[in-house]
Amino acid sequence: MPFRRYSLPLLCFVLFGALVPVGQAQRGEGALTQQQPSGISVDQIIAKFAAKEKQFQEAREHYTYHQSNIIQTVEGGSVDGEYRQDWDVNFTPEGKRTITVTYAPEPTLTRISMTKEDTNDLQNVMPFVLTTDEIPDYNINYAGQQREDELQTYVFDVSPKHVDKNHRRFEGRIWVDNRDFQIVKTYGKSVPDIHSGSGENLFPRFTTYREQIDNVYWFPTYTSADDTLHFKNEDVQIRVIIKYTDYKRFGSETRILYNGQQLPESTPKK
Numbered sequence: 139m140p141f142r143r144y145s146l147p148l149l150c151f152v153l154f155g156a157l158v159p160v161g162q163a164q165r166g167e168g169a170l171t172q173q174q175p176s177g178i179s180v181d182q183i184i185a186k187f188a189a190k191e192k193q194f195q196e197a198r199e200h201y202t203y204h205q206s207n208i209i210q211t212v213e214g215g216s217v218d219g220e221y222r223q224d225w226d227v228n229f230t231p232e233g234k235r236t237i238t239v240t241y242a243p244e245p246t247l248t249r250i251s252m253t254k255e256d257t258n259d260l261q262n263v264m265p266f267v268l269t270t271d272e273i274p275d276y277n278i279n280y281a282g283q284q285r286e287d288e289l290q291t292y293v294f295d296v297s298p299k300h301v302d303k304n305h306r307r308f309e310g311r312i313w314v315d316n317r318d319f320q321i322v323k324t325y326g327k328s329v330p331d332i333h334s335g336s337g338e339n340l341f342p343r344f345t346t347y348r349e350q351i352d353n354v355y356w357f358p359t360y361t362s363a364d365d366t367l368h369f370k371n372e373d374v375q376i377r378v379i380i381k382y383t384d385y386k387r388f389g390s391e392t393r394i395l396y397n398g399q400q401l402p403e404s405t406p407k408k
Contacts, residue, residue: 176185183292184273186319192269194320194355196257199235201357202228204384207260211249219247229388230345236314237261249374250367253339255332258306263328264346264380266308268296270322275299281311286323289388290316310343320356322348340355342366342376351385358382 175183203224211219224241245252268276281293293311298307310326324346332339342365348356363378 141375144192144396153172166287170282170284172282173319173385175292183314183319184278184294185270187314187321188268188270188273190318190320191267192271194357195267195269197355198267198357200388201351202226202384202386202388203382204240205260206379206383208377208379209247209252209256210377212377217377219245221245221247227378233389249372250376255306255328255339255341259328259341260380264305264344264361265382266312266321266324266326268308268312275307281307281318284313286313287321289313291322292316298329303330303332306342315356318356320348322356338369340369342367342378344378345390352387357385386390 151170174180204224206224207222210217222241222243222245223239226240227239228236228238230236275298277297277299279295282294284293286292294312294314295310296312297309301307306328308326309329310324312321313323314320315322324344327343328341331341342360342363344363344365346358346361347360347390351357359382361378361380361382363376365376367374367376
């Protein structure tokens with residue numbers, strides 16, 4: 139999945155045969171080096187990207203977009219069940235943010251079922267954002283530097299300091315562009331897995347890629363997962379494909395700031 143710095147191109151998405159483990163080279167990905175940052179400290183990098191993530195989070199609240207979600211179970215290499223929902227994230231005339239289901243065929247999943255935690259993960263955890271407000275809740279460890287296509291990135295391993303079943307959080311690895319100080323890729327999973335008397339609720343590892351929209355912020359555009367969930371009674375291979383498309387700024391009165399300056403009006407790129 140290529141990274142793009144200046145536009146959202148027409149993308150040809152492919153279903154990943156297997157999700158590549160952290161540390162294994164992917165297409166367009168260089169080796170992870172233990173090199174320390176030059177001219178900047180690790181703490182300064184964290185402060186910079188957390189501040190940019192805060193700006194991005196606020197900006198994204200003023201964008202409409204389309205999200206397509208596909209969850210499949212696989213047996214013997216063949217899909218034996220599927221859940222599909224498409225959403226339009228939009229605004230009412232009064233400016234209230236809404237999520238409208240635009241496509242929802244009857245699910246054919248039989249070995250797993252969708253839960254409220256799954257829906258929350260689709261909306262909030264897989265397009266992971268780590269802002270200044272969330273930094274105190276996470277352990278953040280510098281892992282090195284790595285090339286991701288044309289980008290040079292700082293790599294961090296992150297994990298929540300406290301795991302609470304009522305608060306879904308991300309655990310895994312993030313890649314931060316060394317120029318824009320924004321997260322451009324994440325790999326990991328939502329935690330915790332839930333084991334209770336009424337059943338098990340397990341969650342796959344996923345990769346989310348971002349691309350730059352309106353020449354400024356890096357927005358999530360594609361999430362994929364291909365993982366095996368180890369339930370007590372059986373193992374279930376699960377695939378996830380999420381596409382985030384058609385980002386558009388909402389409303390002529392919207393003010394979006396970047397480095398303290400208001401962005402000029404622009405036509406989102408497709």
